[in-house]
Amino acid sequence: MRKKVQQDPALANVCVKLLEDSVRIAACHWLSDMSVKVTGGDETASDTASSRVVATEANTEMWTVKVVGLGLVALSLTLELLVWFLRRLRPGRTLNEVLFFPSEMVCVEHIFTPSSPYSCFCSMPHGVETSFSRLLRRILSATSSLDLCVFAFSNMDLCRAVLALHSRRVTIRVLTDKDYTAITGSQIGVLRKAGICVRCDVASVYMHHKFAVVDGRLLITGSLNWTLTAVQSNMENILITEEPELVRPFIKEFDRLWVNNDPARYHRSLDQKPALVIARTND
Structure with a gap:
């Protein structure tokens, strides 16, 4: 509680205000009680003193009303503060989403240029x-990194999305199949030309x-392969999740x-093979 108050100036101000109001209310109430005791204890006072007692009692009633009112305000603020704390402490809802394809053909220009939603006049x-x-x-939505491991990559809109992230200085790593990098329409060359690090598998x-x-x-x-055919024609599925138990194994596999x-590791292994052949021949 103390740590959260220290980290949030607005919350600290609210707490200080509540404390000040509580102290002020307690002081007023105490002074009123003291006035009643002092005035009421003098039984031989004059008529002027009696009138002061009546006035003091009236003031006490007034202060009692004020104290009750301020107490209710303080209680209301405390409840609001408690609700705010509970909302802050409650963990957010974990994202889990399933997408099915083929997808309807629509214009996606507004996704790349949200500031100009009516900049495209295509027929879609x-x-x-x-x-x-x-x-x-x-x-x-990536802000720091994107690790992409995909068999075939020829969809130009998906390529545009990756390039947009690259222009925002998001760290991007791409793994793909070596045979499919040379197919017609592959966007792997476009990514490499833009300076994005791409590696192809060396396995058979x-x-x-x-x-x-x-x-x-x-x-x-x-x-879903990242191709136009997969997006617009094939029966495909995509699972999107933030569940840590599911995300971590994929991070480990990608790494x-x-x-x-x-x-570099592959070329080093190739450079070592001739030396091994020569050594076996000499034997």
Whole structure:
């Protein structure tokens, strides 16, 4: 409680105000009681003293009303403060969302340029929320990092989203399948040209993952390849979650694949193979 008050100046001001009001009320009440005792204890006082007693009693009643009123105000403020504390201490709702594809074809320009919602005059529907638009929003919510592990990447809108994050200095790492980087329409070359770090798997099997981790807290995974066909034509699914128990294994898997597919490590292993062959020949 003390730590939260110290960290929040507005809350500290409220607490100080309540304390001041309470002290003021207590002091007034005490002075009123003392006045009644002093005046009421002099039985031989004159008529003037008697009138003062009556006036004091009237003042006491007035102060009693004020004390009760201020007490109710203090109680109301205390309850509001308590509700505010409970809301601050209560953990936020964990995001869990499921998206299904194919997605309706709509204009998504307003997602990339929210300050100019009417900047596009194409013939597609505008301002319609779809599975694809929600996916774009989740990707663009990244503020520090995006780790992307995807089999095929040819969707230009998804590429535009990644490039937008790169322009905002978000750290981006991309892992993809080496065979599908050369297919027609692949956006991997565009990402590399923009200066985004991309690694291809060096294994003999397909790198068939389709997941992304946003800011190390948000997982996007499912059957969806990042292609136009998958978004507009195929029956696909996407799961978006902030559940730590689900996010952490994907972070660990991405880091493992990222290290294993380091080009420098791969080239070092190739450079060592001729030396081993020569040594075996000499034997």
